[in-house]
Amino acid sequence: MRTQMKKVAECAEVLPGFALKARAEHEPEGAYQIMMASHIQDGAPYRYAVEHELRMTLTGSPEKYRVKNGDVLFVSRGVRNCAAVIASVPEKTIASATFYVLRPNTNIDPAYLAWCLNQQPAQTQIAQIRTGAGTPIVQRHALGDVQIPVPDMQSQHRIAELGALQAEEIKLRKRLLVAAESHQRLLGQKIMAELGR
Numbered sequence: 647m648r649t650q651m652k653k654v655a656e657c658a659e660v661l662p663g664f665a666l667k668a669r670a671e672h673e674p675e676g677a678y679q680i681m682m683a684s685h686i687q688d689g690a691p692y693r694y695a696v697e698h699e700l701r702m703t704l705t706g707s708p709e710k711y712r713v714k715n716g717d718v719l720f721v722s723r724g725v726r727n728c729a730a731v732i733a734s735v736p737e738k739t740i741a742s743a744t745f746y747v748l749r750p751n752t753n754i755d756p757a758y759l760a761w762c763l764n765q766q767p768a769q770t771q772i773a774q775i776r777t778g779a780g781t782p783i784v785q786r787h788a789l790g791d792v793q794i795p796v797p798d799m800q801s802q803h804r805i806a807e808l809g810a811l812q813a814e815e816i817k818l819r820k821r822l823l824v825a826a827e828s829h830q831r832l833l834g835q836k837i838m839a840e841l842g843r
Contacts (some may be wrong), residue, residue: 650798655790656747659760662786663741664704670742675785676701678708679739683721688764690813691733691757692719704740706720711740711747718748718760722784727772729763731756744785754796757806762794 654660670680680700686692713719713732721728723744741747750756762768775788796802 649795649801651793652796653767653790654748654763654780654792654794656751657754657794657796660786660790661722661747661749662711663743663747664708665743667705670700670702671703672700676703677738678704679680679704679736681713681719681735681739681741683724683726683742686719686721686728686730687813687817688726690730690817691760691810692730692735693733694735694739694820694837705832708740708741713739713741713747716750716756718750718756718763720746720748720763720784720789722746722786722789725776725782727769727776727784729760746784746789753799755799755802755806757810759794760763761806761809764790768792768794789834828840 668679670682672722678701679694679698680702681692681698685698713735715732717732718729719732719741721727721744737755748756748759748839750759763772771792772784772789775792776782776784797805
């Protein structure tokens, strides 16, 4: 597998998210769906779910901040700087300023780009460019300079598919752990209640 090292900016356009002028509060009649960092799960593609509904009426020119399937969202603020490829969003969805929107070029698989940015070598580079003490931030131009390995497209697809399967396995394991803990708790309560009779 031939791999070249490339800057993120050589693989994708790095766009800012939309700066909200007020605290994000749901407006049922709002024209735009707003994406927040809490909607993103580490390593998993983003799929819109009803519980993510956060509609707002926006002023200014929010249209240029619209995201679409195949874009990659990168959490730029805080210390949890993960990336997620967008698998599905409503038509008028805006990424908040918490994100940078990476719009991949034709030479990179969006799911591979997200996977790659979540791996330790890229995360180490990202930790080194994070600035600020209160709420750290990754500057947009600095993210564009992060170096990532870019293999041929077929290899990118395979790696992205394996990454998605691994993320799904982790999610299933977490659900199984929660179910097992719940079962143990209920069993313990039942046994203690029977002993107390």
